[in-house]
Amino acid sequence: MKMKFDNYMDPRKTFGKAVTQEAEKNEDIVVLSADSGKSSGFGEFIEKYPDRYFECGIMEQGVIGISSGLATTGKVPVFCAIAPFVTARPFEMFRNDLGYMNQNVKVVGRNCGITYSDLGATHHSLEDFAIVRMIPGVTILAPQDPYEIEEAVKAMLSMNGPVYMRIGNPKIPVLFEREPFVIGKGRKITEGEALTLITTGSMTMAAMEAVERLEEEGIQVEHIGMPTVWPIDAELICDSVKKTGRVMTIEEHYIKGGLGTIVMETLNDNGINVPIKMHGIPHCYASNGPYDELMAYYKLDADGVYGGIKEFLKNEEGNK
Known part of the structure; x- marks a missing residue:
């Protein structure tokens, strides 16, 4: 659904x-x-x-x-x-x-x-x-x-x-109740133990759809939204990852140098060594065309995020 x-x-x-x-x-x-x-x-x-x-x-x-x-x-x-x-x-x-x-x-x-x-x-x-x-x-x-x-x-x-x-360009829906914006603080959107999923900006909506589909399959994802990318909410990240044991980041940005890199550095600075997957645009000059088609091509729509999470969890289970 x-x-x-x-x-x-x-x-x-x-x-x-x-x-x-x-x-x-x-x-x-x-x-x-x-x-x-x-x-x-x-x-x-x-x-x-x-x-x-x-x-x-x-x-x-x-x-x-x-x-x-x-x-x-x-x-x-x-x-x-x-x-x-x-x-x-x-x-x-x-x-x-x-x-x-x-x-x-x-x-x-x-x-x-x-x-x-x-x-x-x-x-x-x-x-x-x-x-x-x-x-x-x-x-x-x-x-x-x-x-x-x-x-x-x-x-x-x-x-x-x-x-x-x-900020982006396409119209976006209201996702959350209105509340004061606290710089440096993230938002825990869902609770779970299978995976910590960290998103920011435009990618949070697509991730929310993917997380709902996973929940219907019995996979509980802890989804954290990060409206402040820097300075990032290190405490929220570390507390979640200590519980779930793995983390995936989603961003409409290169996978190098952005949210995923910041999360990886944060975990390293706090002595936390867990599997991490950074999901975003590969380090290349992106193609051009209709926005929705490009987002699907780079697996940044809800289907792509859902598939990326499933693949990450499957690979992690296979490595045990």
């Missing part, structure tokens, strides 16, 4: 609305764009606060520098554009102007992963977790549903320091 989801929302519009609502409370919040303000969800903000909106044109490196300068005056800049263009393109500026200076700037990468599927590898963002995590002091968020996006916006605008948040 397939899990039913409802109340689908556009993540970009959800994000833009949340920023606008917070801007009503805090006049220091300003928005910057690199020729993509409305497509980043800022239409309402632009209408309400034209004097707090800075359209800089296609110069993402420069926008990072301008954001840093605004932050030195006490402003809280929010810069949103296509994910690879706010991480890979301006990496040096992100590293030096935001990270090294510890500036209170919020960078949001939209259309993350392979959601710009038809535009090909230049517009895919499969290394953004890896890139940004190498910058000391930057918090990385990947909300899993519309309510988490809204609450994550509140949380990141309330904290001091640089933040990178990743």
Whole structure:
């Protein structure tokens, strides 16, 4: 029986609305764009606060520098554009102007992963977790549903320091009850002892469907959602893995350098040696085409996640 989801929302519009609502409370919040303000969800903000909106044109490196300068005056800049263009393109500026200076700037990468599927590898963002995590002091968020996006916006605008948040493009359903977003904390979605499954962002919905199918077969998976990718909730991970004895990560990101790597490092740092499977995009330039077809091709839809878990459990049983 397939899990039913409802109340689908556009993540970009959800994000833009949340920023606008917070801007009503805090006049220091300003928005910057690199020729993509409305497509980043800022239409309402632009209408309400034209004097707090800075359209800089296609110069993402420069926008990072301008954001840093605004932050030195006490402003809280929010810069949103296509994910690879706010991480890979301006990496040096992100590293030096935001990270090294510890500036209170919020960078949001939209259309993350392979959601710009038809535009090909230049517009895919499969290394953004890896890139940004190498910058000391930057918090990385990947909300899993519309309510988490809204609450994550509140949380990141309330904290001091640089933040990178990743959001997708396709409409996503509400998965959880609304609750305050606590940076650095994960969410235990289901309890189980067969396997610890850790997901983030867009992959949590597909994993929830797969976990439900497994439960119908009598396989109890402990599913943990990680809306904060860095700093990660090490305590939640370690407590779960000590119980289940194996872990699998799912992400719309390269299997190298992302969530799986962070989980593996976390377990190693805590002296936990268990089988681990990292499920994501192989380390190659991804193909282009319809998004749903690409997700199925890379086994990142519900069927692919279900099959990956079954294969992992089967191989582990065979190795005993």
